[in-house]
Amino acid sequence: GVMDGHAYGLVGVERRSGDGEELWVKIWNPWGKDWLKKLGDRASSFWMEFDEFCRCFEDIYLCRLPTEDWLTHSFEYKWSKTKKNVGGCTNFRSFPNNTQLALTVRKPTKLFICLSQEDYRGQRDPYGIGFEIYHNKGKPISLTQVGQFIGANNAGYCVDRAVSGEFLLKPSPTPYTIFLSTYEPNQECDFYVDVWSYKERVELGVYL
Numbered sequence: 001g002v003m004d005g006h007a008y009g010l011v012g013v014e015r016r017s018g019d020g021e022e023l024w025v026k027i028w029n030p031w032g033k034d035w036l037k038k039l040g041d042r043a044s045s046f047w048m049e050f051d052e053f054c055r056c057f058e059d060i061y062l063c064r065l066p067t068e069d070w071l072t073h074s075f076e077y078k079w080s081k082t083k084k085n086v087g088g089c090t091n092f093r094s095f096p097n098n099t100q101l102a103l104t105v106r107k108p109t110k111l112f113i114c115l116s117q118e119d120y121r122g123q124r125d126p127y128g129i130g131f132e133i134y135h136n137k138g139k140p141i142s143l144t145q146v147g148q149f150i151g152a153n154n155a156g157y158c159v160d161r162a163v164s165g166e167f168l169l170k171p172s173p174t175p176y177t178i179f180l181s182t183y184e185p186n187q188e189c190d191f192y193v194d195v196w197s198y199k200e201r202v203e204l205g206v207y208l
Helices: 050-056
Strands: 009-015 023-028 044-051 071-077 100-104 109-117 130-135 148-152 163-169 176-182 189-198 203-206
Touching: 023 050, 044 050, 044 130, 071 203, 109 130, 148 163, 176 189
Parallel strands: none
Antiparallel strands: 009 023, 023 044, 071 189, 100 176, 100 203, 109 163, 109 189, 130 148, 130 176
């Protein structure tokens, strides 16, 4: 059957005639080991009736495939007690300890930002993670200086492998600040930040 906590791909939809017109969806299993129904398809994919699909799955995520007009900028690091950057979200006074990024924008730019954490499947549940963007005169946010809030990832802090958001940023003489963290303090894991900018090049750095 369908495994709990396992992501499948939704790769097709079709209407079929029988006793009545029915909607079927085609599911792809990236691990290729289990499937609920095989109807003439011998690969690691299978068809499910739509009602059954709704009973088995709770969330659908849209896979975004950037075109060559989107420029990519990436940052990889670790929330670690040793690095003393596990301050948690801004609900906690320890939040300034988190790693914060500097984002330089020189022209009006559409951005898509994704924060993801390492996949510890089978070892633990994902942490609640999120990010926020501030205009703080080119400085990391702190207990005494936060600056203007610009935006955050969709739905705020989420217990998920990745969170993301799309933004339209104005040019600024000083970098924007990207604050990113786990929701709770003292949670350790590797994390990754990917910034896609549409046609315009931006600069991504880290506040030391």
